Structures are given as C-alpha cells and as structure tokens.
Amino acid sequence: MSERGHRKTQLGVVVSDKMEKTVVVKVDRLVKHQLYNKYIKRSVKYKVHDEQNVCKVGDRVQIIECRPLSKDKRWSLKQIIESIS
Template identity: 45%
Template structure:
C-alpha cells in the first residue's frame, strides 16, 4: 500500500465557502524548445477545518481521501501570514 502523501505549497487566493480555501500553486519548468524557465500555475481546493486561513497566506497541504468532488487536500501548516 502506498503511504506516501503528496504535499503542496501555495498562496491562498480565495475563501471558497465554509471550511474550504482555493490555493494557487506555482512551479517553474524548463520549456522544451526554447530552454527558458516558464511558470506554471494550478489551483487546488484545500480543506480548512477551523477556518483559520485568510487570503494571502502561504500554506502547506497534504493529500488525503476525497472530501468532495474536487477537494482532496487537507491543511497541514500555515507557513506565512499574508498582508491582510
């Protein structure tokens, strides 16, 4: 059985309903043809049980069982507080 859980780090861009936040994860990849570093973005929905995260915070989230149709990550730690 695979016990390794994926971990993502990103910035909270939206509080989407009760106990849910939308997190923008940025990663840098090398373009295959032009050999230039390009930023790639993806948004994930993260479960925040205590509603303690605000927009602008940098968080870490762990993969878990599906909590809804699109939500499969739980809040792990808050790495940095945002400007708000």
Template identity: 50%
Template sequence: MKKQTYCRQLKGVVTSNKMNKTVVIEVSRVKKHSKYHKIFAVSAKYKAHDETNSCRIGEQVMIEACRPMSKDKKWSVVKKVKAVS
C-alpha cells in the first residue's frame, strides 16, 4: 500500500516576477483576535519557484511546500488559478 504524502498548499497573488525562475506570492488570510474577537486581514509574502518563468503580476496561483531551494525559497508554483487579462 502506497502512503499519501501531504504537501501544504496556499493560494495567493503574484506581486513580483523580476527574479529568474522565482516569483513573490502574497497570501492573505482572515484572522480573529482571541480576546476581542475583531476580524482582521493578515498577509504574508512567500518566494516560490517558477520553472518556466510563466507567471505574471496579478495572477492568482497555487503554491505548495517543497524542499528548500535557497535561503528564502521553500515553495513551488503548482498551477495558475486565475490568469490576468
């Protein structure tokens, strides 16, 4: 029986594609304050590997965790969810 491996996946927007085979993805989440119960948005930026240099700024993409490729790059682009027109 083959074991299934779970890779963490996130959906975000491409904010920069200036680097070679690397894009910066901004992932936004909604959190709730534990004491005051106020709902607020939190965003984080991740560097992700883009082998084909095909991602453009503004596109929605799905990224998943992978082995570390550099000091900051530990994610890779899986697929484009929504393209820019």
C-alpha cells in the first residue's frame, strides 16, 4: 500500500457538533506583531469530517488535511486527544 504525501495536521477544540458527520473545530495560533513584538492570538474555524459522530463540544482533537469532501470540508478527524464526558 503506497503512502500519501505529507498532509498537514492541526490541534484544536470542537466548538459545534450539530451537523451530521461534521464538527466545527477552532484552531488557535500565536502571531508576533511586526512592530510591537507582542504575540497576538489568531484563530480559524474548520469544518471537519467525523464519520462516527463521536466528537462532542469541548473535545481537544487532532485533524488532518484531506481531499475536498464538500463545499467547506477539507479536513478529517485523526484522533480525539482529550474527551469531555
């Protein structure tokens, strides 16, 4: 079985699980301000494919880049790191 090329992974927190087989994951990152050298928190929300509907709001998850699955979904769930139960 051939291995796929290098695919990006991200860590984030599930903020919505209201859709079928889809969760919304918020990924935070720190960016250094060019002039003031202060770190600013930036975030982005990704729609992530969750085949078994196992993620709940508040879970910390690892997501992996995949082929486009719909208009907005380009990420897939790799693993749940910390579950809120």
